Amino acid sequence: MEEVSHEATAKSEEVKQLEVEIEEGQGRIDGLKQQADRARDRAQGAQAAQRDFQHDVNDLAGAKYRSLMVDPVTNAIAAANPQNAIDRAAYLGTLTRNTERAVDKLAAATAEAGRSHTDASRMVAEANFQQSQLERQHRVLAAEQDELQNRIREIEEQVAALDEAARALWENKNNPLAPISLTGEGAVGAALSKLGSPYGWGATGPNQFDCSGLMVWAYQQQGKTIPRTSQAQLAGGTPVSRADLQPGDIVGYYPGVTHVGMYIGNGQLVHASDYGIPVQVVSVDSMPWAGAVRY
Structure with missing residues (x-):
């Protein structure tokens, strides 16, 4: 009977360890899903910034184009008035610098959107894999629990069948x-x-x-x-x-x-x-x- 009891105790410890692992696995899955949600939020924010910066780039490019495509009269006025030419050159320089900054921001936002989308996809894939592993552990746990219950019933029946003297020996075995x-x-x-x-x-x-x-x-x-x-x-x-x-x-x-x-x-x-x-x-x-x- 002691051997059966040891087997049941060992099986009970195995079942408890599986339960702990399943709980920890669910925690990891929940964490991955939360990370994926945050990555999706970052991607959406980056996409919104990307649209804003694209709009800025388009506006600046349009303004620069309009400044360059001037008529002959404007050129004549600029040539006759050196200060106008200086002001116009300064304005074009500012447009160029602003356009470059907007393009840099657009590139950064585009890269961030791509990274965030990749992160979200990777975390979702990992969560799905972990979920499949967890489902396998649940099946193993169910089988182990069935085996444990069989052993528990066996030891309980054996203990219940003990007479007074045998029960005393069992209780005092250690x-x-x-x-x-x-x-x-x-x-x-x-x-x-x-x-x-x-x-x-x-x-x-x-x-x-x-x-x-x-x-x-x-x-x-x-x-x-x-x-x-x-x-x-x-x-x-x-x-x-x-x-x-x-x-x-x-x-x-x-x-x-x-x-x-x-x-x-x-x-x-x-x-x-x-x-x-x-x-x-x-x-x-x-x-x-x-x-x-x-x-």
Whole structure:
């Protein structure tokens, strides 16, 4: 029965990790869509500026053309009056400079519109790809959840079939200890306050817990957020050795870190063990060690 329970626990952790990945994936997709919307807005703004600058270029070019296409009488007047010629040359120079600036702005607006359109298209394509990956993960999750439910039913039926003596053996399989003190500070105190609470698959409290759920809940009471799954919890903190353990450290067990508990001092650990076993205190060495971290 213990093997079935370990398999169910491992599958539960896999399902939770998939749920986390799906949530993160949806967040990435939402972010890409927002970026695409902003890029489209920039493209529309650049296109509006492009139209304005094109209008300016056309107006300036027209004015310059009209100034150059003068009749013979105007040329004669300009030749007879040097100041008029100087003024006219200055005016044409101003028109030329203004036209050049308008052309530069038009080119910049055109380039920005092109870049923004490209950015929007790229982000939409990436969002669509991420969406297809997310849909695949949803299908995998559904299959994993079905398998998990089958294993949960199996272990629940086996636990329900235990007689009184066998149930006592199951509940005491990790040789639970009577802790020296039922109180503690910080996350330790929060975890110890849940001694005797029943095990619940995927539960994070406040009345039922799985192994990583108890860790999440205990740290939440201190205003600290830690990863949801046992593997992520052990990967997310600062690694500590067995000799350097301090109360509040999270200890991982079994290959693949399918189980976690919280060190409370005096070589003891509080954890939510298995279905049918309440939150209890055991020796920190009662299970195969996989590592420890500090948050």
